[in-house]
Amino acid sequence: MERPGRAALGAQPRANGCGAAHGALRNGFVRGLPGTQINHVVHNGGLYKRPFNEAFEETPMLVAVLTYVGYGVLTLFGYLRDFMRQWKIEKCQNAIEREEQKDFVPLYQDFENFYTRNLYMRIRDSWNRPICSVPGAKVDMMERVSHDYNWTFTYTGKVIKGIINMGSYNYLGFAQNNGTCQQAAAKVLSQYGAGVCSSRQEMGNLDKHEELEKLVARFLGVESAMAYGMGFATNSMNIPALVGKGCLILSDELNHASLVLGARLSGATIRIFKHNNMQSLEKLLKDAIVHGQPRTRRPWKKILILVEGIYSMEGSIVRLPEVIALKKKYKSYLYLDEAHSIGALGPNGRGVVDYFGLNPEDVDVMMGTFTKSFGAAGGYIGGKKELIDYLRTYSHSAVYATSLSPPVVEQIITSMKCIMGEDGTTFGKECVQQLAENTRYFRRRLKEMGFIIYGNEDSPVVPLMLYMPAKIGAFGREMLKRNIGVVVVGFPATPIIESRARFCLSAAHTKEMLDTALKEINEVGDLLQLKYSRHRLVPLLDRPFDETTYEETED
């Protein structure tokens, strides 16, 4: 059904939002189209300086049906158990209302609570595992057991050593407990101590903070920057400082909780556009300009577009060239959250702007965190000097929050200088390249094995689709048995049938580690029947692909 429509759309160039571009396949966003190869490059005129391969394979029908069957079974048993708990046939371990609250609005009856109690609880052992070493390429985990089906856990006291860590956002491998960053941080720790005990506006403004902000501004290529102690609060406290009543926020549907919270706190009107869908964004922009505010029809004071660099659940990269073109056309503002992309994308590790070869000045608010690629903590905002000066005085997290701890600042400074090559070595550059290589390699191999992989081929976040609820638990357990730590994700972080495992690649992963991980993933994939993809990517190998040819290349 979709195919003719798209073809027709491609055949006659339509005015698209970006002015210059009349593409064949607009945006190349392919969800589905079973039976065809996914090899679409974006053809949006000259906006893209590099190929943009992003694909989302459709959920196979049978898999979707079976997933719903699974949820059906679990729901039925959930009702049975709830019934038994209600009638005291079994011991009730979950939170319930107290006796004196009985006649008030029920607290634990909505779907989310039902889900937590009866579905999540059964596979809870795959989450929140305590680790007890630095989360580098390998990590140690504390062994734990549950004797009451995951309601409580006890630690056996043993440590599972040397687990290959495929779950940390340690993109450039700076999460280390030795090396130059650690030494520098230790030195600063002995000089300044760990705590600051005051906010930036009072006695908490250290020379280190000033140094960090200058460095961040230089790194991003913006006039000025400001650093905060927490990435989440950077978003949720600064958006309310930037927009308010009478302003419009256009937010991607898959934006991170911090952006959502910030947008809600601001009191501005929020409208959601489809994930990375430029037609949807343009329609909203057009409507906003044409109709203005509801009822009064006054023009919006400001229109702010909220997007992320890499979406951490989908592994997709924002279509920044198009967003910027739209933003310029409709004279709105752009807020870009580079939490996952800073350091991890682009030839110089400077995020999506660098990746697409764009001008940082075109993004009004560049936000990012130090939590991921830099192996530290905190967030920043970069932009025009006026913007940063304004935020310094009006942002809650600047006025009320205690400033960054000095050793953390030093970790950021050292790692950032390393990426920029200012430490006199090429180590940072090599890390960026290593990550890009690891990403391509890992994604290519997983695709060849026949898994359904979401996202952009350059994104170091690799979601592997699991779909069925039992497979979430089974995948986590089987991988841990094979000494590989993975993150599995289910509802509510994803749509209910699109449960997935999410691998985060790191420059610290060696080829051997990746090969080991891939071998085990392949094995588990066969055991759990996860190879759903019906798009065997023939062009890559140029021959029909099956397990045996694959195993030959294994070692």
Place this chain on the structure above:
Amino acid sequence: MDIKHVKDYIYWLYYQYLLITCSYVLEPWEQSMFHTITVTVFAMVVYTAYVFVPIHVRLAFEFFSQIFGGQPDSTVSIVN
């Protein structure tokens, strides 16, 4: 050797059944309850099929042969 293969295969099938129906994550008593229900339902379906399908097939066959076999009586005689 072959027996082992067959056993492995059956175990694998059972594992897939566990995963797809989500009985993999159920507690043992729930699992046995679930298996009992599925086995009962399945057995009943098979038994019903065994009892009723032949009858219905025969009836259907008679019905259609009446339509296609009974009507052309006259034409057949003309052709003949």
